[in-house]
Amino acid sequence: MDTLALEATQPKKAQNGALVLLPGPPIPAKRKPAKKTKKAVVFFEVEILDAKTKDKLCFLDKVEPNATIGEIKSMFHKSHPQWYPARQSIRLDPKGKSLKDEDVLQHLPVGTTATFYFRDLGAQISWVTVFLTEYAGPLLIYLMFYFRVPFIYVPKYDFTTSKHWVVHLACMCHSFHYVKRLLETLFVHRFSHGTMPLRNIFKNCTYYWGFAAWMAYYINHPLYTPPTYGEQQIRLALTVFLFCQIGNFSIHIALRNLRPPGSKTRKIPYPTKNPFTWIFLLVSCPNYTYELGSWLGFTLMTQCLPVAAFTLVGFIQMTVWAKGKHRSYLKEFRDYPTLRSPILPFIL
Amino acid sequence: MASGEEDGTVEEKETNNKKRTKGAIATAWLTFYNIAMTAGWLVLAVAMVRYYLQKGTHKGLYRNIARTLKFFQTFALLEVGHCAIGIVRTSVIVTGVQVCSRIFMVWFVTNSIRQNEESVILFVVVWTITEITRYSFYTFNLLNHLPYFIKWARYNMFIVMYPLGVIGELLTIHASLPYVRRSGMYSLRLPNKYNVSFDYYYFLIIVMLSYIPLFPQLYFHMLRQRRRVLHGEIVVEKDE
Helix, strand or coil, X not given: XXXXXXXXXXXXXXXXXXXXXXXXXXXXXXXXXXXXXXXXXXXXXXXXXXXXXXXXXXEEEEECCCCEHHHHHHHHHHXXXXXXXXXXXXXXXXXXXXXXXXXXXXXXXXXCEEEEEEEECCCEEEHHHHHHHHHHHHHHHHHHHHCCCCCCCCXXXXXXXXXXXXXXXXXXXXXXXXXXXXXXXXXXXXCCCCEEECHHXXXXXXXXXXXXXXXXXXXXXCCCCCCCCHHHHHHHHHHHHHHHHHHHHHHHHHHHHHCCCCCCCCCCCCCCCCHHHHHHHCECCHHHHHHHHHHHHHHHHHCCHHXXXXXXXXXXXXXXXXXXXXXXXXXXXXXXXXXXXXXXXCCC | CHHHHHXXXXXXXXXXXXXXXXXXXXXXXXXXXXXXXXXXXXXXXXXXXXXXXXXXXXXXXXXXXXXXXXXXXXXXXXXXXXXXXXXXXXXXXXXXHHHHHHXXXXXXXXXXXXXXXHHHHHHHHHHHHXXXXXXXXXXXXXXXXXXXXXXXXXXXXXXXXXXXXXXXXXXXXXXXXXXXXXXXXXXXXXXXXXXXXXXXXXXXXHHHHHHHHHHHHHHHHHHHHHHHHHHXXXXXXXXX
16 A cells, blocks of 8 residues: 555656656655655546547546556446447547557556547447358358259259268368367367457458358369379368368467466467477468368369369468567567568478 | 768768659650650550441441550550659549549450440540640650640649549449349359358449539549649739
8 A cells, every 4th residue: 555655656756747657656665664754655647539630529537547458448338428438449549559558557657637638539339249150151051052952043042952972071061160260269268359340340350241141152162173193082081171170270279378367468479288389480471371271171172273273362361460470579589589480380 | 079060961862862763754754755645545546536437437436445455555554653642642542533533444344234334435635635644744744845735735634534534333233233133144153152242233223323422523623723833823823
C-alpha cells in the first residue's frame, strides 16, 4: 500500500512534461511502519478524443492509477454503448499504435490528466466464430458433393457413389482435415487477438467455401478420372498427407505449450522431443510448411487442377504470413536463430 | 573524418545523379512510346477512313485493319509494366483491367463473330478516337507543351466515348455467343486427366455480367480525375 502511494506521487513531478517511465514492479525494500493515515492515492483524469476530428468524446475522472486500458475501454463503452471494447482502438497519438488492453495507466507517459485518441475499428467478430464458420463450410459442402445431392450433377447420378476408391479416400482425408481444424480451433489454439473486423468473415468464407465447392465438384464428378499412376501415386500421396497432418498438429501443440493459458506472451519456439517439431531448426512457421505439404499430398492424390490452384493460392497467402511472422520474430528477439527461413528451409 | 564526410556527400551525389539519369531515361522512353502509339492509332484511323471512302461500305473493314489493330493494342501491355515499375503513377490494377479487356476483345472475341457486325465498327472507332486523344495528351504532357484543346478532349470526350465503347463491346460479345456455343471453342470438357472443365460460353456470359460492377468504377474514376484536373484549373483562373 505504501509503495502504491509512493508511485502515485511520482506522476506529479512528471507534469512539467518530462517523460517518466516507471521501472516495473516496485522494489519492496524496508517497509516503514505503516502510516495509518490516509494513503495519498492520486486519481487520474482521462479524456478521450476522436483521433480524426479531435472532438472530446468522453471525460473520466477519478480513474485509479493502476487501471488498465481494458478497464478504461469498459468505462468508455458505458458512455458510448455502440462502441464495445473490442472495436475501440485507444492510442497516445492520433497516428500512433494502438495501446494494449494490459497497459497500466500510470505506467504510460501521461500526466495525471491523460489524453487518449480513439479510433473505431468497425464491427468486430471473434476469431473463434470466424474459424468455426469458415471451416464448417468446406466440411459440409464437400460432403454434399460426395453424396451427390440433387441439382449438382445430372439427375441419374443423384445419391449414387463413385466407383473409384480414391474418391472415397479423398473424402475421408478432406473431412479429416477440416474436423481436425475445427477441433484445434476449439481446444488447441490460443489466440493473441480476440476479434477481427466483421467483413473478414465474408471474405474468408467466400474463399474457403468457394474453393471447396470447386474442388469437390470435380473430384466427386461421375466423369472423374483417377490418377495416372494409380495405386503407387495414391499411396505416396496419402503418406505425404498423413505425415504433414501429424506434423501440422504437432506444431500447433508445441505453439500452444509456449503460451500459458490466458496469457498473450510471445516466445521463440524450439524443437521438442517430438521429431515432427525438429523442423523448427530450419523454419519459423512450420505449421504453414506442413499445411502446404498436406495440400500437395491431396493434389497428388486427386490429380485435380482446382486442388492444385487452391494449394497454390494458399501457399502464396501463407508465405506472406510466414514472412511477416519471421520479420516480427527477428524484431522482437535479438537472439533469434539465424538458420531459420520463414516457410521453406533455405529457400523462402 | 573530413574525407569520410566527403565520401558521404560524393555517394549522395552519385545516387542523386543515378536517380536523375533514371528519370531522364524513363521520360525519354515514355515520350518515344507515346509518340509511337499516337502514330499507330493515327495510321489505323487513316486506314479506316480510306477504306470507307474507297469501298463505300464498312463490310470487310475490320478484316482489313485487324492485324494493325492487334499489333498496337497488344503493345499497350507495356503500360501495365510502366505502372508496375513506377515510372507512371497510375494504379496497376486499373490499367491492368483496361488493357486486359482490350486484349480479350481483340484476340478472343472478334475472331468468333461475323466481322461485319456494326458493333465491331462502333467500338473500333471509339477506341481509335479515344486512344489518339489519350496518347497525344501524354506525349504533349511529357514535352511540357500541352495545348488546352487536347486536355479538354482527353477529359471530356470519354463521357460519351466510354459508354459507346462499352455498348459496342457488349453487343459484340453477345453476337459471338451462338457461334461459341455451336463450335465449343476454347472449351475443355470432362473427362480429362486434369479433372477440370472450362466452358467458354458461360465464361463470356460472366464477362458480360462483370461489366456491371467494373464499368461504373472505371467511369467514376475518370469523372473524379476530370473534376480534379479541370476544376482545379478553373480556381486558378479565377484568382488571376
